[in-house]
Amino acid sequence: SDPYSLLILPGDGIGPEVMAEVVKVIDWFGANRGMSFDVSHGLVGGASYDAHGTPLTDETMARAQSVDAVLLGAVGGPKYDSLDFAVKPERGLLRLRKEMDLYANLRPAQCFDALADFSSLKREVVAGLDILIVRELTSGIYFGEPRGIHSDGNNPGNEGGRVGINTQRYTSGEIRRVARSAFELARRRSNRVCSMEKANVMESGVLWREEVQWVHDAEYPDVELSHMYADNGAMQLVRRPQQFDVIVTDNLFGDILSDAAAMLTGSLGMLPSASLGAPMANGRPKALYEPVHGSAPDIAGQGRANPIACILSFAMALRYSFGQGDAAADLERAVERVLAEGARTADLMGPEGGTPISTAGMGDRILAAL
Amino acid sequence: SDPYSLLILPGDGIGPEVMAEVVKVIDWFGANRGMSFDVSHGLVGGASYDAHGTPLTDETMARAQSVDAVLLGAVGGPKYDSLDFAVKPERGLLRLRKEMDLYANLRPAQCFDALADFSSLKREVVAGLDILIVRELTSGIYFGEPRGIHSDGNNPGNEGGRVGINTQRYTSGEIRRVARSAFELARRRSNRVCSMEKANVMESGVLWREEVQWVHDAEYPDVELSHMYADNGAMQLVRRPQQFDVIVTDNLFGDILSDAAAMLTGSLGMLPSASLGAPMANGRPKALYEPVHGSAPDIAGQGRANPIACILSFAMALRYSFGQGDAAADLERAVERVLAEGARTADLMGPEGGTPISTAGMGDRILAAL
Numbered sequence A, B: 001s002d003p004y005s006l007l008i009l010p011g012d013g014i015g016p017e018v019m020a021e022v023v024k025v026i027d028w029f030g031a032n033r034g035m036s037f038d039v040s041h042g043l044v045g046g047a048s049y050d051a052h053g054t055p056l057t058d059e060t061m062a063r064a065q066s067v068d069a070v071l072l073g074a075v076g077g078p079k080y081d082s083l084d085f086a087v088k089p090e091r092g093l094l095r096l097r098k099e100m101d102l103y104a105n106l107r108p109a110q111c112f113d114a115l116a117d118f119s120s121l122k123r124e125v126v127a128g129l130d131i132l133i134v135r136e137l138t139s140g141i142y143f144g145e146p147r148g149i150h151s152d153g154n155n156p157g158n159e160g161g162r163v164g165i166n167t168q169r170y171t172s173g174e175i176r177r178v179a180r181s182a183f184e185l186a187r188r189r190s191n192r193v194c195s196m197e198k199a200n201v202m203e204s205g206v207l208w209r210e211e212v213q214w215v216h217d218a219e220y221p222d223v224e225l226s227h228m229y230a231d232n233g234a235m236q237l238v239r240r241p242q243q244f245d246v247i248v249t250d251n252l253f254g255d256i257l258s259d260a261a262a263m264l265t266g267s268l269g270m271l272p273s274a275s276l277g278a279p280m281a282n283g284r285p286k287a288l289y290e291p292v293h294g295s296a297p298d299i300a301g302q303g304r305a306n307p308i309a310c311i312l313s314f315a316m317a318l319r320y321s322f323g324q325g326d327a328a329a330d331l332e333r334a335v336e337r338v339l340a341e342g343a344r345t346a347d348l349m350g351p352e353g354g355t356p357i358s359t360a361g362m363g364d365r366i367l368a369a370l
């Protein structure tokens, strides 16, 4: 059968070192499971800026459009903080999301049993936690126009004289398609969706609520749907996260709420994500997979990073891009096994101490468990 | 001396019953501390809508402008969910904030020692927690134009055919004045401010970061200032909230982050807030005080609500509007004393059980402790 084409964009900070472990895992599946991968590599973020003066070249963008799946490490770092907005590392990632039209960002917040004590929350509040946040990823205030920083004419009331503008803009169609993703996913889980917005304050939130409800009533009446204001959502995530199954929300709320949810689990270095778009000609969705964690510049290059989030992102690729659900589950079980056996990277060391294994050491353990 | 003029707006849900306890406290300070209060009452939110067809009448708005301090209970409830956006209960509150120009919303997130075990977080993560979130309250996406829901012409790509728009708009002057509030408050605390935005994604966040830095460098170089992306801020609040002293952020991020922070403490029914504007002719700031909790319609009218958040909001009024810091501290100590003695409303009952006291019972205990 046709090989699976992958574009690997390690990016900045710990991106390259965690991605090196993913490459080993890819090779293992190629060698042992009769899958064939066509892997190419490219630059994104600060790494691309350093080489080409732009956080994403047109060539890399075109390549991303043509492959089955993009695997991304992480972008950004203090080195690039003073760059102009238009060439910041983040713009490379945002361009990929936008031009590939990856509208559904799946962020599972799962608490690994072996790690429940790492959470700042009480064990009984997070043990067994398994929620899925579906974040809209191609619209809203991230991309709406007009935007920018302007001079405010000579408005004497405005000390400083500038104004900064961004626009939250959602169409019905944008809301409906991500709502469908959430309902579809819920059907394969506990069949419950909670939609979050600020419909009490924002008209775009009113539209969000109405369109999600419309999709529900017309197409998914069997799924249990509730609505929650996003501020209350943040509270409820802290108070009793187990009440949720699938959460669907917009780009900006999704950014904040999914990070809070990830931190609840105590497993930030463990959490993958998938960003999916419409099906391509071969039936596979446009797709990008990346860990939820950032580029962690403070520990980059030291072999201390945890590669599991990136490896589990590849597991999501196996499942959502290649229909290899069994292989994905095998990989996920291998990760659970090495954790249960006590393998720990530095980020997973408890107060009781012990000797952490390296990034490569963790990768090797997972290969061995496979 | 002149009496202190107060406008009491109990609002909806549990608002009236918690405010009844505040009235007792006001009377106590009048009778025992030589203060004189000129108290009037009005309607806001759903209560005003029911009586007048609007969530805030022009008369009540004018009265709010003329008093030293407004005390507000809570607004909203499912009964009003289907109302038009323009007459929703929340619009009454938002109009007060906007027309009184209450740009600095002070939201302390404090963990009361007697209640640390109520938090879903581990005791050691939250015990002694004392952070102050300063939220910009009169601008940003809450108020920016253009806004609304429109038909999207006949855009065939937009299934559903509508578009919802809100505008995040901040001027330099709006950012600078709330930054000054945060720096002033930090000087009276641990002298550290952390500013949160999404400068990596939003130009309004870039302006926010630059203007906060400008105010710091020009006027408050002695205060320690750091910047954090708001998604990371949400994470850090969950991970290690004690790292923060004062947090300053915009209207929308402040809404979400302050609710998450409030929930960390396990003391949601305990947390007050102050919303302050520019000084009036008598030197007092325009001011509105309200509990952080909502209208809790599910328990309204049962005498089960906790009046402490509303009572502590009055303590903030004593401190910030009337310069009665000692009286405020006495009231705060009285609250701590009754908690230490074990007085608990229903929301504060642990798994070990016990008999809760009523809303009025808690008010009486606090009066007795005074």
Ligand SMILES: CC(C)[C@H](C(=O)O)[C@@H](O)C(=O)O
Binding pocket: A075, A076, A090, A093, A094, A255, B200, B201, B231
């Ligand atoms: C890096 C940044 C642009 C990005 C975002 O804000 O979406 C990140 O925080 C994320 O959540 O993937």
Ligand SMILES: CC(C)[C@H](C(=O)O)[C@@H](O)C(=O)O
Binding pocket: A200, A201, A231, B075, B076, B090, B093, B094, B255
């Ligand atoms: C009631 C609502 C309009 C309000 C807000 O969004 O500001 C509330 O959530 C708050 O935080 O005071």
